[in-house]
Each structure stands twice: as structure tokens, then as C-alpha cells.
Amino acid sequence: MYWLLCIVMFLSHSSWSEPFEVANPAQSLVFPRDHGEHRSFKTEWWYYTGHLLTEDGRRFGYQLTFFRNALGNKVHVSDRKSKWATNQLYFTHFAISDSQEKKHHFAERFSRGMKPLAFIQTQPFQLVLEDWLVSGSTPGTANLSAKAPKFEINLQLQPKKDLMLQGSNGFSQKGFNRKNSSHYYSYSRLYTTGQIKIGDQKFNVTGQSWMDHEYSTSLLEKSQRGWDWFAIQLNNQSELMLFQLRDQRGSYYYYRVGKLNDKGGNSKTLDMSGAEFVPISYFKSEKSGGQYPIKWKVTIPKENIDLTVTAIFENQEMMTSVVYWEGATDISGQINKGQVKGMGYLEMTGYAENISKRFE
Amino acid sequence: MNSLLGRLCFKSLRYQPKLLILLMTSIAIGVSLIVGMDIAIQSSNLAFERTTSSLTGKATHQIIGSGQGVSDQVYFEIRKITQNIAPVMKEDVYVVGFGKIPFKLLGVDPFAEAPFRDYFDSQYAKESISIEALLTRKNAVVLSNTLANRFGVRQGSSLSVVVGGRPFQLFVASTIEPRDKINDRFLQDVIVADISVAKELSNRFDTLDQIDVLVDRDDQETLDKIQNVLPKGVQVVLSANRTRTIREMTKAFETNLFALSLLALLVGLFLVWSAMSFSVIRRKSEFSLLRCMGLTSKQIFLMIAFQALLVGLGGALVGVLFGAFMGKFLVLSVSQTMSDLFFVTHVRQASWTFATVLKGITFGVLGSLLAMLLPALEVARIRPREGLSLKTIEVTQYGRIISKCLLVSVFVLLLSAGLLIGQPKSLMASLVAALGVILAFSAIIPLAAWIVVRMLSCIKKLTVLEFAAWRLLHALPRTAIPMAALMVSLATVIGITGMVESFRETVVSWLDQRLVGDVYITVPNQGPSRAPAVLDEKVIAFLKSSSEVSRLEYLRSISVETNLGPSQLVAFENNSFKNPKAFLQSIVPPKEVWKKVLGGDIMISEPLAFRWGIKKAGEAIDLLTPKGWRSFKIAAIYYDYASSQGVIGMSLSNYQELFSDMRVNAVAAILKNSTRSSDISTNSLERLKSIQVLDIKPNRDIRSEVMEIFSRTFSITQSLKWLAVFVAFVGIMSSLLSQTIENIREYGLLRAIGFRRGEISLQIFCESLLMSLIAWVVSVPLGVMLTYIMVYIINYRAFGWTLQMHLDKTLFLHTLLLTILAATLSSIYPSWKTLQLRPMEMLKLDQ
Structure with a gap:
């Protein structure tokens, strides 16, 4: 396991001599080109999360994320003859949350960026890490x-809405310094069918998924410790993406962003002034020592949003090379005084370790 | 034992410091031999473990190809079936300035490594390792801190190396502190690099040397799936089987080391026995006095035993320290031999365990107790007054001793012969039998002494010598043992020298037969563990076009899988096999063997036939070729001394067709003008060397190089031989010294009746010379016999080599001179000691 840790350590110790590109607000996203990878940026991910139900109502959450990380210094690689030589590292996180058994299954894989071991292809679109x-x-x-x-999972996804550009036209700022930002878009509602298998049990499932694609070179400032990210799919057919960045004091508010995608697929950046994400109850991980809020009260007064986000069960911690909590949640509350319900995915980083060090 | 007796033990030892030193020295030498050899064997074991564990890791299976490795594509396919696989590249790396033993470059994929090798699974490593540099930098490597210190490099430094004959500058991307000492030791031979770097350094871009696999024992399903995607010429093998093959190769070497340590034990035991019996018998008047004072036989016995225990313990402790020191040198020798013969190793530390120390101490104490047993029983039996009279014991007993020893000798000889015949294949049995023969001859010493004395007494006018002879005969219980020790040492010298010489002669005549080229061109310094590097095509092209060259002969050497295990396959187009002496046996007349080989048969070398138990030419072996498994008939078994592991010989044209591989590892150039002492012009040399770093050697240089490796291989044997001589020399001297001390009163008497100082010295020298000569006389037949056993039995059983026995007669003369030298040197101190005293002092001393 330490091998993997060593590998991930490069994230904090990289000393690339050739500068990577940083996200630029003037640069608009072009598709299908920008579905693919952007090697001029240091970090990139394609995030799939979703909620799946069996015919008899058993609920599962899943996550399948492909990360790409550049190991800096392209100059060195261009000098190399072996096709195994690379400066691209791919790793994938895969998890299933079983609400009935209250069990969180997770796995992680690493590979060098090399065809056919691990690669990203734009057209037709492919994310490959061995057989994942x-x-x-x-x-x-x-x-x-x-x-x-x-x-294991085997799912087919079909978008119910067109993709949603996050931030300002796909430029998503992560803090007060514009340097710390990413290019970011989402498919916020993907109709999902397929099978999952846990142990020897197979389940036919249907549900909703959410997909994020984000790439950047610098995400967090030194004073930031981690983030709380919410992907919320409501029964009024709207979706909400919310995140807050926390500073080194942990719970203190630092920077918050919200975006609403309505039933018709029109998105709107939310006015977050006066917004509060208040932790209500916690889960303390015995393995990592991290204490994660697993029930949140989210209020955005300017937008008349008042929601409660509750994890479907406590322990959905990813004990991978980077330790974080990523799991399925239930949503209830009001928007514009109308009752809403829904399902969400919550990601919390920086509780077990200082995540910003990995993005210095 | 009561306290009075205990005090007596200590005091009697304290008042005889010289005797104490003599006893302890004898024991210490014996123990140090045991400890030294044990350390050498341990280091051989360690070398083996290091090689296998560092490279095999925790893999349960390995996927290997037919000589040219496994295609990358196979790895990608299997990766979809299971993630518990890891690609591996291995290459020999010569670090400039660090000698001729290569280091092992291990190319791995860091992302696939975790389940296999855990060098970096360390809290220390994670801070310092730079995966970024390891993956992206050209020629980046990781070294253990210990290895980095040895090379004098640190993170960010560069390291000059030669790989496959081409120079490179390695970039030290990281140095790591391995998790524990075991890993640290493993990493002392191994330079770790990313697989991409290993591929670039080895110039093999599309293949892997092997794929390591980790599969549960009962997971046949995964194994079957893997099997299904493997192309022809690639197979899954159990890691343990491959490790076992290397183990078997080194086992014979270790057994021989063990045999040497047994010999050391025997010589050491002789020494302790000799010293202990002297000590006991010398003090018999003291014991008689004690008996007169009322001590029982049992108490006397216990007292001697207790003293033996103390002396044994003291001597053993000193011996362990000596041995540890000696082990350091032996380890270097063992390490070099292992690298020459089996696999690359850089084991330098003398690794000694508690067990080694315990073994040494046990040997010292038990040996000393065993040695005192007979003399102590004898002394304990004497009546109170008896011991006070002079020399009653020895004078009356030599006849009985001779007959008893003769009986023992015949019995042991028969037993040894029985063992040799009854166990026709066992190496251990032949070694034990050799020791038996040595023991049997040792037991002949008293008889030999008696015969020599009888012969001397027939010759008149030899008063001094005859006198010395009779004194020697009467003191047989004391003198026989050091004589036996010297005899064993001399026989060892004859035996080992004879064996090494026979080996040398055989190899020289084999080289004459086989070296047909004038100049040989290879990539330099190839380690024994893998197929040598390939010659650049431009080198071949240049040679072909050279006006100096009349003809070229090519050789290709690869590792190949067979149904009997992995082996080296050598493909050549050599005419030397026309010589009928080249073959041990063949299915057709020797002159037609090559035709058969050209027709598709193979030959195997004698060691391989021995190792695989192939008794007759005509049997078949299956080889894994890129076209799948193929069966080959063995047309002949041929003599070959190039490899103790054995090789399969094939014609180059057949190889090229079967393996679709046109590369070669060596070229023999037959020059147009061979009168020019087999050299090619400086111009050509420079042109060739600008293409690739090459070893371009005239015929004669190859001979001297083979001989150099040869001498290195036997260096440990040679050093042990001289050690045995030294031990025996000390034995003779200590025995003479004791005898002189004991007989001092007698010498005083001789002086008193008119003997001059010179005559006394002559007397002592004659005794010494006689003892040595008797030892030499017996050592000659034993030496010849040992040579025979080593050449025809032990060597064949250990390595599968048939050697021609060759004993140079001057060797006997040399050992005779050595004997006289030993006699002279060992008589100097006792003579000097005697001459220091006046006759009256001498007469008083013994009272």
C-alpha cells in the first residue's frame, strides 16, 4: 500500500520545470474536444456518481472516477524511446454504497498513462484503466x-438534460484568487440502467447518475484545507451543485459556490451571500481518525433554499491513497417554500488529512 | 566436585601457562576453521537468497518466453484478467570503477509492484522517493542508501555504467532506506529502475524478461484464463521450480564447502587431541601423587574433564573470534566464485549467526572433552605409585597401539569403499568416504612409524637418528597424532593440487580443441545469470567487409525453457566438433554428429546430461520455441567445461529458422593472415570499438582469461589447503615442544653424560624430521588416492565434469621439501629452549 502512497506523494513534491497551463476564463469549452484529456493541465478528473434502485426498492450509490495527473516535465519524456516512458499517471476510484447492508465497498487502481493500459480517448469517448x-x-x-x-458494475447512461457548464461559462473559481480555478462541466441527470454485483449477488438496477469533468493546474490555496461538495438531484427535476472550501481552521467558512439547473436545463449561478452549510451530526472514522459531518443543514436565503442533506449511512469513507468521504445522501427541504425531496452525492475532503498539500 | 578439587584444577592450569597457551591455541585453530567455513557457507546461502528473493519477490508463478522474453502485448492482455501481475526486466549493469562483477538492474512498473517486492514499503522511503523523476527522467534509477554510499552518489547524482557493452550515465532519482536489514542486503546487488528505463538501457523495447504472477493456490480459474491468452512459446511456470533450479546449481558448490569444513574439523580435532593427550600424560606423576594423597580414580578423571572443559571453552571463544576474522576473507572468495559460476552477487559481509558461534563453541568443548577421554581414562586407571616411576605407560604399549590402529584402518577403509559403491550418485557419500579414507590412513601412522624405525635400526652408524626413532616409537600415543595431522595436511595438499592440476590440464586440452578462431569478438563482461548481450549489426557488417578476415563463425546464446527446466541454449556453426575426443557419447560416429545436428538434432553438454540424469544420447528433450513446444533428439553428449550448469548445443541455421532470430552474441574471426599472431589491425579495432564497447580478444587471451576464472574458482580450496598445512605445522611444533618439555630431564641426563649442545639440537631435529618424514611417506599414497576420488568421483558427482587425472611428479618432491621445512622450523624453538638451560637445571626441572 505504501507504494501507492509514495506515488501519490508526488502530488505534493512535484517540481515540474515546465509550467502547466492554468484555467482561463476567456477560454470557452468546445465539445467534443473538451470531453477528452488536457495534458497541458496538471490535474483532471471524470467523476461518475449515482443512485441505483432494484425493482424491490433496494438502494445503492456508486462512484467511478478516473483521475489523470501529469508528473511534470514533459521535456524529459519527449527524450525517451520506450513507449512505457510517460509523465501521465492515471488512477481510478470505484465504490458502491449498499444502503441495506450499510456497507461501503471501494477499490482503487493506478497505472501509468500508456496505451493500452490506461488512456483517455475523445472520439469515440473512452476512459480506460485496464478493464475498468x-x-x-x-x-x-x-x-x-x-x-x-x-x-462490480455494468451500467448504461443516457443524458436527460444537456451538459451544464459550471461556474462562469465552464470557468470555476476555487477561492478568491482567480489562479486557483478549473474548467468544469457536468451532466447533472443521466438516466441509468444496468447491473451491479456484490459478492455473489447480482442486481438489475435503474437510477440517476451525475457526471463531472474538471481540469485544472491549481485548485486550492495554501490556507485551504479541503472542500465539501454536494451534487443534488431533486424530485422537481432540478439539480443543484454546491461546494464550499474550508480554511485551515476546518469548519470556518471560506468560499462557497452554487449552481442550479432547472427542469428545462437552464442553469443559474446562485447568490450565496448569507448562505450557510451547517454540520448537524458527525461520523468519526476509526480507521483514519477523520471526523466527517454526515448531516448538513444547507440554507441559501437569497435563493430561498433550505435543505437537509443526510448520508444514507455513516461510513462511506474512501480509505484510498487520498482519504476522503464520498457517499450517497438523502435530501429533503424547501425551495421557494415548496417541499422538495431528492438524492445527492456528497464529497468531503480535508477531514482526515490536509488536502491542499496535494495541490501545492 | 568439591571446592578443593576445583581449586586444584585452576591452580594446575595456572602454574603451567605454556601448556595452557598450547592447548588453547590448538583448540582455537580448530574452532576458527569451523567458524570460518561456516561463515563462508552462510554467505553462499545469503547470496542465493538475495538473488532469488530480490528478483522473484512474492510471485507464485512467472510467465516466461522462449529465449527472447515475453511480448509486452501478453502483459497487457493478462492485465485485463488479473491485476496481480507485474512486468519485469533484468539486465546486468557494470558500474564503472566497481570491478568485473555486474550489478543487477531490476526494471519494474511501480504501479504493479506493490504485491510483489516490498523494498519501498517503508515509512522511510515514502518521504524520499521521487516517482516523478523515476518515471520521467532518462536513465533514472533508485538505489538503496547503502549501495549509494558504496558508489559515492546521492539523489540527483549520476553514475557511469556499461550495459550490453554500451556506456550510460544513470541518474540517481532517489535513494531509499529499505524497511529492514534483509531488504537492505537484497538491494546491495540490485539497482531498481522503472520498466521504461530498463527497456531503454537493455535496448529491448517490445519484450519483457518475465511477468510475475501472484495467484492463490486454488485459483485454477485465473491460471486457466492466463493460459488461454498465452501465445505459443510463452508459458506459466511455478516460481518455486525456478528457484529450485538455481538452488540445485549452487548446492554442489556448498556441499564442497561443507566438505572442506569437515576436513578442517578433522585436522582441528587431531590437533586438540594431540595437545590434550600431551597435557594429561605429561602430568601423570602429578596425578599419581594425588592418588597417593587419597583422591579416587573418578575424582582424577573428573578433574581432567573439568580442566578440558575450561580449556575447551577458552580456546573455543578465541577460535570464534579468529574464525570470524578468517570468515571475512573466505566470504570474498566465495562471493567471487558464485558470481563466476552461478549468479551475480555482491555479498561482502561475513554473516554469522548465533548458530555459527554455538557450533564453534560446541566443537571446541566437545572436541577437547573427546580428546582428553582416552588419556584421562588411562591416567585415572594408574595405581598411586605407578605414575611416579618413569614412562611406564608408553614404553609398553606401542605394539598394541599399532595392531589396534591397523584394525581400525582396515575397518574404516572397507566402510568407505562400501559407501562409495553403495551410493553411486551421492556427492555427500563420496565426501564422507573421502574423509573415511583420510581417517584410515591416519590410523596407519603407528605402523608406518614402526616400519621406518625397524628399517633405520638395520642401518648402522646412525646412532642419533636411531635413538630418535626409538624414542619416537615409544612415545607413539603422543607422536602419532601430530604425525597424522601433518600427514592429512600433506595429503590434502597433494590431493587438492592434483585435482586442480587435472582440471587445468583437461580444460587446456579442451580449449585447444574448441578455440578455432583467431580473434573472438563479444560484448564484454557478461555475467553468468543471463544470456549475453547482442552484437551490434554494424559490427558484423564491418567484419564481413574487412579485408583481414577470411571467415566468420557466429554464436548465439539464449535462455530456453525445456521440459526438464530452464537451460542455456548455444547455437553455433563450429567445426571443432569433428574431433572424436569432443564427445562423451553419440548416436553416430563422432565425425557424423555435426551432420545430425545440422539435420535438426541437438547436442547437450556433459554437466547438463548429469544434472538432468540423461544417461544416453538418443533420448529426446522438448524445447519451448516461438513456434511452440518442439521435441529434439540428442545426437551426442559432449565434453564442456564452460558451464557447470550445462548447455544445449544447436546448429545456428536451425536456431535461426526456429526462433526467427538473426542476432548473435559472439563472433570468431578466422584471419587471412594468421601468422600475424592472431591480431587484427589497430585500425579495425578502433573502428569496431567506435560502434560498440567490445571485447576483442585473440585466441591466447581467451585462454588466459579462462584460466583466471579457473584459479578464482579454486582460490578458496587453495587457501584452505595452505591453512591445513599451517595447522599441521603448528601441530608438529606443539607436539615437539611438549615432548621437549617433558623430556627435559632426559636431555639434561644426556648433557650430563657428555652430549654436546649441538648433538642435543640434532637429536631434537632428528625427532622432528622423522615424524615429518613418516607423515610424508603415508601422505603420498593417500594424496594420490584423494586426487583420484576428487577427480573421478567428487567432481563428477558435484558438477558432472569428467576430468583426466593429471599428477605432476614434482608435486611429491615439493611436499617432501615442505615436510623438511616444517621439520626444521618446528624444531628451532624446542632446541633453543633446551639450550637455554644447564644440565643440572634440566635434571632438577622434571622433579
Whole structure:
């Protein structure tokens, strides 16, 4: 396991001599080109999360994320003859949350960026890390398949809405310094069917997925410790993406962003002044020592949003090379005084370790 | 034992410091031999473990190809079936300025490594390792801190190396502190690099040397799936089987080391026995006095035993320290031999365990107790007054001793012969039998002494010598043992020299047969563990076009899988096999063997036939070729001394067709003008060397190089041989010294009746010379016999080599001179000691 840790340590110790590109607000996203990878940026990910139900109502959450990380210094690689030489590292996180058993299954894989071991292809769209793969015409219209020793998924995704550009036209600022930002878009509602398997049990499932694609070179400032990210799909057919960045004091508010995608697919940046994300109850991980809020009160007064986000069960911690909590949640509350319900995915970083060090 | 007796023990030892030193020295030498050899064997074991564990890791299986490795594509396919696989590249790396033993470059994929090798699974490593540099930098490597210190480099430094004959500058991307000492030791031979770097350094871009696999024992399903995607010429093998093959190769070497340590034990035991019996018998008047004072036989016995225990313990402790020191040198020798013969190793530390120390101490104490047993029983049996009278014991007993020893000798000889015949294959049995023969001859010493004395007494006018002879005969219980020790040492010298000489002669005549080229061109310094590097095509092209060259002969050497295990396959187009002496046996007349080989048969070398138990030419072996498994008939078994592991010989044209591989590892150039002492012009040399770093050697240089490796291989044997001589010399001297001390009163008497100082010295020298000569007389037949056993039995059983026995007669003369030298040197101190005293003092001393 330490090998993997060592590998991830490069994130904090990289000393690339050739500068990477930083996100630029003037640069608009062009598709399908920007579905693919952007090697001129240091970090990139394609995030699939979703909620799946069996015919008899058993609920599962899943996550399948492909990360790409550049190991800096392109100059050195261009000098190399072996096709195994690379400065691209890919790693994938795969998890299933079983609400009935209250069990969180997770796995992680690493590979050097090298065809056919691990690579990203734009057209037709492919994310490949050995036999874990996403393939389709776009990231939204795609098949997902991954098989860990004790669990696997095989899902087909179909977008119900067009993709949503996050931030300002896909430029998502992560703090007060514009340097710390990313290019970011989402498919916020993907109709999902397929099978999952846990142990020897197979389940036919249907549900909703969410896909994020984000790339950047610098995400967090030194004073930031981590983030809380919410992907919320409501029964009024709207979706909300919210995140807050926390500073080194942990719970203190630092920077908050929200975006609403309405039933018709029109998105709107939310006015977050006066907004509060208040932790209500916590889960303390015995393995990592991290204390994660697993129930939140989210209020955005200017937008008349008042929601409660509750994890479907406590322990959905990813004990991977980077330790974080990523899991399915239930949503209830009011928007514009109308009752809403929904399902969400919550990601919390920086509780077990200082995540900003990995992005210095 | 009561306290009075205890005090007596200590005091009697304290008042005889010289005797105490003599006893302890004898024991210390014996123990140090045991400890030294044990350390050498331990280091051989360690070298083996390091090689296998550092490279095999925790893999349960390995996927290997037919000589040219496994295609990358196979790895990618299997990666989809299971993630518990890891690609591996291995290459020999010569670090400039660090000698001729290569280091092992281990190319791995850091992302696939975790389940296999855990060098970096360390809290220390994670801070310092730079995966970024390891993956992206050209020629980046990781070294353990210990290795980095040895090379004098640190993170960010560069390291000059030669790989496959081409120079490179390695970039030290990281140095790591391995998790524990075991890993640290493993990493002392190994330079770790990313697989991409290893591929670039080895110039093999599309293949892997092997794929390591970790599969549960009962997971046949995964194994089957893997099997299904493997192309022809690639197979899954159990890691343990491959490790076992290397183990078997080194085992014979270790057994021989063990045999040397047994010999050391025997010589050491002789020494302790000799010293202990002297000590006991010398003090018999003291014991008689004690008996007169009322001590029982049992108490006397216990007292001697207790003293033996004390002396044994003291001597053993000193011996362990000596041994540890000696072990340091032996380890270097063992390490070099292992690298020459089996696999690359840089084991330098003398690794000694508690068990080694315990073994040494146990040997010292038990040996000393065992040695005192007979004399102590004898002394304990004497009646109170008896011991006070002079020399009653020895004078009356030599006849009985001779007959008893003769019986023992015949019995042991028969037993040894039985063992040799009854166990026709066992190496251990032949070694034990050799020791038996040594023991049997040792037991002949009293008889030999008696015969020599009888012969001397027939010759008149030899008063001094005859006198010395009779004194020697009467003191047989004391003198026989050091004589036996010297005899064993001399026989060892004859035996080992004879064996090494026979080996040398055989190899020289084999080289004459086989070296047909004038100049040989290879990539330099190839380690024994893998197929040598390939010659650049431009080198071949240049040679072909050279006006100096009349003809070229090519050789290709690869590792190949067979149904009997992995082996080296050598493909050549050599005419030397026309010589009928080249073959041990063949299915057709020797002159037609090559035709058969050209027709598709193979030959195997004698050591391989021995190792695989192939008794007759005509049997078949299956080889894994890129076209799948193929069966080959063995047309002949041929003599070959190039490899103790054995090789399969094939014609180059057949190889090229079967393996679709046109590369070669060596070229023999037959020059147009061979009168020019087999050299090619400086111009050509420079042109060739600008293409690739090459070893371009005239025929004669190859011979001297083979001989150099040869001498290195036997250096440990040679050093042990001289050690045995030294031990025996000390034995003779200590025995003479004791005898002189004991007989001092007698010498005083001789002086008193008119003997001059010179005559006394002559007397002592004659005794010494006689003892040595008797030892030499017996050592000659034993030496010849040992040579025979080593050449025809032990060597064949250990390595599968048939050697021609060759014993130079001057060797006997040399050992005779050595004997006389030993006699002279060992008589100097006792003579000087005697001459220091006046006759009256001498007469008083013994009272």
C-alpha cells in the first residue's frame, strides 16, 4: 500500500520545470474536444456518481472516477524511446454504497498513462484503466464497467438534460484568487440502467447518475484545507451543485459556490451571500481518525433554499491513497417554500488529512 | 566436585601457562576453521537468497518466453484478467570503477509492484522517493542508501555504467532506506529502475524478461484464463521450480564447502587431541601423587574433564573470534566464485549467526572433552605409585597401539569403499568416504612409524637418528597424532593440487580443441545469470567487409525453457566438433554428429546430461520455441567445461529458422593472415570499438582469461589447503615442544653424560624430521588416492565434469621439501629452549 502512497506523494513534491497551463476564463469549452484529456493541465478528473434502485426498492450509490495527473516535465519524456516512458499517471476510484447492508465497498487502481493500459480517448469517448472503462459517444451517453474483486458494475447512461457548464461559462473559481480555478462541466441527470454485483449477488438496477469533468493546474490555496461538495438531484427535476472550501481552521467558512439547473436545463449561478452549510451530526472514522459531518443543514436565503442533506449511512469513507468521504445522501427541504425531496452525492475532503498539500 | 578439587584444577592450569597457551591455541585453530567455513557457507546461502528473493519477490508463478522474453502485448492482455501481475526486466549493469562483477538492474512498473517486492514499503522511503523523476527522467534509477554510499552518489547524482557493452550515465532519482536489514542486503546487488528505463538501457523495447504472477493456490480459474491468452512459446511456470533450479546449481558448490569444513574439523580435532593427550600424560606423576594423597580414580578423571572443559571453552571463544576474522576473507572468495559460476552477487559481509558461534563453541568443548577421554581414562586407571616411576605407560604399549590402529584402518577403509559403491550418485557419500579414507590412513601412522624405525635400526652408524626413532616409537600415543595431522595436511595438499592440476590440464586440452578462431569478438563482461548481450549489426557488417578476415563463425546464446527446466541454449556453426575426443557419447560416429545436428538434432553438454540424469544420447528433450513446444533428439553428449550448469548445443541455421532470430552474441574471426599472431589491425579495432564497447580478444587471451576464472574458482580450496598445512605445522611444533618439555630431564641426563649442545639440537631435529618424514611417506599414497576420488568421483558427482587425472611428479618432491621445512622450523624453538638451560637445571626441572 505504501507504494501507492509514495506515488501519490508526488502530488505534493512535484517540481515540474515546465509550467502547466492554468484555467482561463476567456477560454470557452468546445465539445467534443473538451470531453477528452488536457495534458497541458496538471490535474483532471471524470467523476461518475449515482443512485441505483432494484425493482424491490433496494438502494445503492456508486462512484467511478478516473483521475489523470501529469508528473511534470514533459521535456524529459519527449527524450525517451520506450513507449512505457510517460509523465501521465492515471488512477481510478470505484465504490458502491449498499444502503441495506450499510456497507461501503471501494477499490482503487493506478497505472501509468500508456496505451493500452490506461488512456483517455475523445472520439469515440473512452476512459480506460485496464478493464475498468467508460465508453460511449460522449461522457453522458456511455457504458460504465468496472470489476473489483468483490463487487462490480455494468451500467448504461443516457443524458436527460444537456451538459451544464459550471461556474462562469465552464470557468470555476476555487477561492478568491482567480489562479486557483478549473474548467468544469457536468451532466447533472443521466438516466441509468444496468447491473451491479456484490459478492455473489447480482442486481438489475435503474437510477440517476451525475457526471463531472474538471481540469485544472491549481485548485486550492495554501490556507485551504479541503472542500465539501454536494451534487443534488431533486424530485422537481432540478439539480443543484454546491461546494464550499474550508480554511485551515476546518469548519470556518471560506468560499462557497452554487449552481442550479432547472427542469428545462437552464442553469443559474446562485447568490450565496448569507448562505450557510451547517454540520448537524458527525461520523468519526476509526480507521483514519477523520471526523466527517454526515448531516448538513444547507440554507441559501437569497435563493430561498433550505435543505437537509443526510448520508444514507455513516461510513462511506474512501480509505484510498487520498482519504476522503464520498457517499450517497438523502435530501429533503424547501425551495421557494415548496417541499422538495431528492438524492445527492456528497464529497468531503480535508477531514482526515490536509488536502491542499496535494495541490501545492 | 568439591571446592578443593576445583581449586586444584585452576591452580594446575595456572602454574603451567605454556601448556595452557598450547592447548588453547590448538583448540582455537580448530574452532576458527569451523567458524570460518561456516561463515563462508552462510554467505553462499545469503547470496542465493538475495538473488532469488530480490528478483522473484512474492510471485507464485512467472510467465516466461522462449529465449527472447515475453511480448509486452501478453502483459497487457493478462492485465485485463488479473491485476496481480507485474512486468519485469533484468539486465546486468557494470558500474564503472566497481570491478568485473555486474550489478543487477531490476526494471519494474511501480504501479504493479506493490504485491510483489516490498523494498519501498517503508515509512522511510515514502518521504524520499521521487516517482516523478523515476518515471520521467532518462536513465533514472533508485538505489538503496547503502549501495549509494558504496558508489559515492546521492539523489540527483549520476553514475557511469556499461550495459550490453554500451556506456550510460544513470541518474540517481532517489535513494531509499529499505524497511529492514534483509531488504537492505537484497538491494546491495540490485539497482531498481522503472520498466521504461530498463527497456531503454537493455535496448529491448517490445519484450519483457518475465511477468510475475501472484495467484492463490486454488485459483485454477485465473491460471486457466492466463493460459488461454498465452501465445505459443510463452508459458506459466511455478516460481518455486525456478528457484529450485538455481538452488540445485549452487548446492554442489556448498556441499564442497561443507566438505572442506569437515576436513578442517578433522585436522582441528587431531590437533586438540594431540595437545590434550600431551597435557594429561605429561602430568601423570602429578596425578599419581594425588592418588597417593587419597583422591579416587573418578575424582582424577573428573578433574581432567573439568580442566578440558575450561580449556575447551577458552580456546573455543578465541577460535570464534579468529574464525570470524578468517570468515571475512573466505566470504570474498566465495562471493567471487558464485558470481563466476552461478549468479551475480555482491555479498561482502561475513554473516554469522548465533548458530555459527554455538557450533564453534560446541566443537571446541566437545572436541577437547573427546580428546582428553582416552588419556584421562588411562591416567585415572594408574595405581598411586605407578605414575611416579618413569614412562611406564608408553614404553609398553606401542605394539598394541599399532595392531589396534591397523584394525581400525582396515575397518574404516572397507566402510568407505562400501559407501562409495553403495551410493553411486551421492556427492555427500563420496565426501564422507573421502574423509573415511583420510581417517584410515591416519590410523596407519603407528605402523608406518614402526616400519621406518625397524628399517633405520638395520642401518648402522646412525646412532642419533636411531635413538630418535626409538624414542619416537615409544612415545607413539603422543607422536602419532601430530604425525597424522601433518600427514592429512600433506595429503590434502597433494590431493587438492592434483585435482586442480587435472582440471587445468583437461580444460587446456579442451580449449585447444574448441578455440578455432583467431580473434573472438563479444560484448564484454557478461555475467553468468543471463544470456549475453547482442552484437551490434554494424559490427558484423564491418567484419564481413574487412579485408583481414577470411571467415566468420557466429554464436548465439539464449535462455530456453525445456521440459526438464530452464537451460542455456548455444547455437553455433563450429567445426571443432569433428574431433572424436569432443564427445562423451553419440548416436553416430563422432565425425557424423555435426551432420545430425545440422539435420535438426541437438547436442547437450556433459554437466547438463548429469544434472538432468540423461544417461544416453538418443533420448529426446522438448524445447519451448516461438513456434511452440518442439521435441529434439540428442545426437551426442559432449565434453564442456564452460558451464557447470550445462548447455544445449544447436546448429545456428536451425536456431535461426526456429526462433526467427538473426542476432548473435559472439563472433570468431578466422584471419587471412594468421601468422600475424592472431591480431587484427589497430585500425579495425578502433573502428569496431567506435560502434560498440567490445571485447576483442585473440585466441591466447581467451585462454588466459579462462584460466583466471579457473584459479578464482579454486582460490578458496587453495587457501584452505595452505591453512591445513599451517595447522599441521603448528601441530608438529606443539607436539615437539611438549615432548621437549617433558623430556627435559632426559636431555639434561644426556648433557650430563657428555652430549654436546649441538648433538642435543640434532637429536631434537632428528625427532622432528622423522615424524615429518613418516607423515610424508603415508601422505603420498593417500594424496594420490584423494586426487583420484576428487577427480573421478567428487567432481563428477558435484558438477558432472569428467576430468583426466593429471599428477605432476614434482608435486611429491615439493611436499617432501615442505615436510623438511616444517621439520626444521618446528624444531628451532624446542632446541633453543633446551639450550637455554644447564644440565643440572634440566635434571632438577622434571622433579
